[in-house]
Amino acid sequence: MLGYDKHAYEPFAVTVDLAVLTLRAGALHVLLVQRGQEPYAGQWALPGGFLLPDESAETAARRELAEETGLSDVSGLHLEQLRTYSEPGRDPRMRVVSVAFTALLPDAPEAHGGSDAAQARWTPYDSAGPLAFDHDRILADARERVGAKLEYTSLATAFCPPEFTLGELQQVYEAVWGTRLDKPNFRRKVLASPGFVEPVPGAARLTSGRGKPAALYRAGEAAGLHPPLLRPSREGRPA
Amino acid sequence: MLGYDKHAYEPFAVTVDLAVLTLRAGALHVLLVQRGQEPYAGQWALPGGFLLPDESAETAARRELAEETGLSDVSGLHLEQLRTYSEPGRDPRMRVVSVAFTALLPDAPEAHGGSDAAQARWTPYDSAGPLAFDHDRILADARERVGAKLEYTSLATAFCPPEFTLGELQQVYEAVWGTRLDKPNFRRKVLASPGFVEPVPGAARLTSGRGKPAALYRAGEAAGLHPPLLRPSREGRPA
């Protein structure tokens, strides 16, 4: 913030990029848009766009999210700043500094093609081929960040509808972490974390498929998890 | 990254701001510079400056760090992106988007007054009065982020010289978290975390003050801590 008089300052273009994640059929999906112009014409990329003169990056991200998903109400969706990407060569045309965000959606509205995007669609995370610009890295950073936050925050409920079963909540962890979890143990830990979930009082049950119907839960008050729900054996015992 | 043709794009000034933290006499200190010009002339602020045309934010942050601290070698210092602050009114003169970084220093070189700053000095975190711009918030965010990373990474060693005692390492945790820790338990947990620290083989000992001299340790290979070193009772039992 010093040196306004000593360094000539260069104007930069500032954009936001969004890694919008959701769960479809138990698998992690990401929202991609197909680019219409050069560079990277025809290739898939994360949705995003320029900051308007009077917007904060958060405001711009929420606006773009609404435009790209076509959702009428994006006010309640989880949106979080990831980090800022500023390498000089990341856009071949000009100097662009991009503030990346992670957005988490409970359900996936199928049709998009919002006002802006030529085409937008949900893609399984693992099939999200090579993306334009440095978006592969942004997407990988987003998944890693979300995976880490699942451990010590109640973020997983942001992937779930207002009422959900513990099995659905477990699918979130399994999809993001890429591991399988023991069902009784997962249940025990979630219920032991105060404020993580609370049961829906009416003996409401969801009859989704076969098997015994599961009890429904809502997201609780707590933002942090005590004790945390650590991923299994990321490193066994290196020493 | 869409819509290059649909939205006119506005140029922004992009800066980096640095929350440079260190430990002096067991207390957390932050590096502040005194502003020479309006706005906020005479007030203290975090060091920082504009991005040069061919720099990434990381490069600019490291350059500013060298300029402001006067350190000859900043290549090994821990520098990490915090987040980006982009609220429209955060600089009264113009639209400035600032990428904030956290830097951690082991020892505190006293004299600064680098090339850029009119005056720079280490200030105890708690006495870092009202700062210019939104720097109070940036500083608070930096402390919170560092405090959280102490739990599950080996970041604390970045505050320590190449060889340190477990008592010094414990002071890092106590200063950043603002709590006191039990010494035998802290020791047990640090030594049980594989790759966190490794003993200096020669029976080297440091005779700093009174009392029994402590054994010396070096930072280990591990970046993450398993199991994590959780802060005590951030929330007791809210439910």
Next chain:
DNA sequence: CCTTTTATAGTCACTCTGACTATGAAAGGG
């Protein structure tokens, strides 16, 4: 009815944790 499927309950050994107590090795002051 019997099998399959999924939810939920419970067990057991092991580890980690917080709160302690105890011992050891230096410095400093009578």
Next chain:
DNA sequence: CCCTTTCATAGTCAGAGTGACTATAAAAGG
């Protein structure tokens, strides 16, 4: 020169948390 202070390090013990299981319950489908 002893004795107190100060700090490092070792050890103990009960309780909580965890992974790997086994067992029961409640539905759907043949």
